[in-house]
Amino acid sequence: MKEMKIQPIKNGTVIDHIEPGMALKVVRILGIPEPESHSTISIAMFVKSKKMKEKDLLKIEDRELKQKEVNKISLIAPNATIVIIKDYNVKKKMRVSLPEVINGIARCSNPNCITNKGEPLETEFSVENGKEIRLRCLYCERYVTDIVESIA
Amino acid sequence: MHVVSIRDFSKKDIERILNVAEKMLPIARGEKTSDLLKNRIMATLFFEPSTRTRLSFESAMLRLGGRALGFADPGGTSAKKGETLADTIRMAAAYSDVIVLRHPQEGAAKLAARFSDKPIINAGDGAGQHPTQTLLDLFTIRKETGKLNKRNVALVGDLKYGRTVHSLAYALAMFDAKLTFIAPPTLQMPEEMIATVKKMGAKPELANRVEDVIGTADVIYITRIQKERFPDPSEYKKVAEIYKITTDLLEDAKKGMKIMHPLPRVKEITQEVDSTKYAAYFKQAFYGVPTRMALLKLVTEGGN
Numbered sequence A: 001m002k003e004m005k006i007q008p009i010k011n012g013t014v015i016d017h018i019e020p021g022m023a024l025k026v027v028r029i030l031g032i033p034e035p036e037s038h039s040t041i042s043i044a045m046f047v048k049s050k051k052m053k054e055k056d057l058l059k060i061e062d063r064e065l066k067q068k069e070v071n072k073i074s075l076i077a078p079n080a081t082i083v084i085i086k087d088y089n090v091k092k093k094m095r096v097s098l099p100e101v102i103n104g105i106a107r108c109s110n111p112n113c114i115t116n117k118g119e120p121l122e123t124e125f126s127v128e129n130g131k132e133i134r135l136r137c138l139y140c141e142r143y144v145t146d147i148v149e150s151i152a
Numbered sequence B: 001m002h003v004v005s006i007r008d009f010s011k012k013d014i015e016r017i018l019n020v021a022e023k024m025l026p027i028a029r030g031e032k033t034s035d036l037l038k039n040r041i042m043a044t045l046f047f048e049p050s051t052r053t054r055l056s057f058e059s060a061m062l063r064l065g066g067r068a069l070g071f072a073d074p075g076g077t078s079a080k081k082g083e084t085l086a087d088t089i090r091m092a093a094a095y096s097d098v099i100v101l102r103h104p105q106e107g108a109a110k111l112a113a114r115f116s117d118k119p120i121i122n123a124g125d126g127a128g129q130h131p132t133q134t135l136l137d138l139f140t141i142r143k144e145t146g147k148l149n150k151r152n153v154a155l156v157g158d159l160k161y162g163r164t165v166h167s168l169a170y171a172l173a174m175f176d177a178k179l180t181f182i183a184p185p186t187l188q189m190p191e192e193m194i195a196t197v198k199k200m201g202a203k204p205e206l207a208n209r210v211e212d213v214i215g216t217a218d219v220i221y222i223t224r225i226q227k228e229r230f231p232d233p234s235e236y237k238k239v240a241e242i243y244k245i246t247t248d249l250l251e252d253a254k255k256g257m258k259i260m261h262p263l264p265r266v267k268e269i270t271q272e273v274d275s276t277k278y279a280a281y282f283k284q285a286f287y288g289v290p291t292r293m294a295l296l297k298l299v300t301e302g303g304n
Ligand SMILES: [Zn+2]
Pocket: A108, A109, A110, A113, A114, A115, A137, A138, A139, A140, A141, A142, B107
């Protein structure tokens, strides 16, 4: 039987080494597909991998990630590698790294938090990297209940 | 220097504040006069009413020769007209030397500290922090039981929603307290808070009844259990009966044990207890004045 492969892309981004099962969440926080866009998006889940046993993989045609988006990905796929492709060649390779504090990326899930009241401020969260990644609001000191929802 | 959260303070900072508070006692009692903060202005911005806390701060400022201005509830202020807290704070900072803020939203004091070039003292932000309460609680324990280190303290009542007890548990863990958390199962201390104090070296125990600690505790700190937490009124009645301090219960108390309560109390402590040597809650309320005097002095002096 012929193995099905994901086509290489001409221009765009490959996000590799995503934690198995998390690819759709990455899709969600990147907000793709963008409306009106017909660029190819390939999603592969539970791909066998030497390094991680299993991994997810995402190929997005015609899209280069911004730093802010890379930061978001680091929160749900801390081992991801990001490759920017131009004319079928690797233009840039990036590893995500988990920041200690994130500014302006996430929203606090506490409705009574001052950051949800229209004040002129950027949200700030400390990133705690234990058994799982957790975000703690530096204003109300509460933990974010759903990271994906908070950064999508 | 701002006073936003008890977590911003080291053990040393706290000891320093309590030492200054100790020196303030005769002035707080009116036995001595002071003009330490003469010509200084304290703005009290109370976006939700709390007469007790506000009067305690105003008394502290007046006793030190300073003046107070502000509002006691937000009716009629620009905040009602949609002004941001950030703008209100910048305005108040232009009129005063120190700002005391009470606000219904969590994190409000932290925001205020960002926008103010004058010191902010958090007098409670919603279900958030209330650091001056914690400091006066610590002062009371030190004053009434003789020391603050390694005390055996039982926290009783609503330990789930009451942030006062969370901050206090945190601070007591800094001082190597032996902690016991006594609450109905649905109102027990949150896992997160238990993990935090454990990380600090405490070995907290959980219990269901005050009887379990009455013979060993140096301090029993009891808080109000709100009726609204119980959908079933009969369940509330049962719980309210269990978590009640009576003179009968006190017969087995350790010598020198003190009962504390942030007040107002409802039925958690019977009135007969008030005249016993165990009752420390009215003194505790008074100790808010010297503690706040110490904070006003330290933050207006600048530095750390
Ligand atoms: Zn928050």
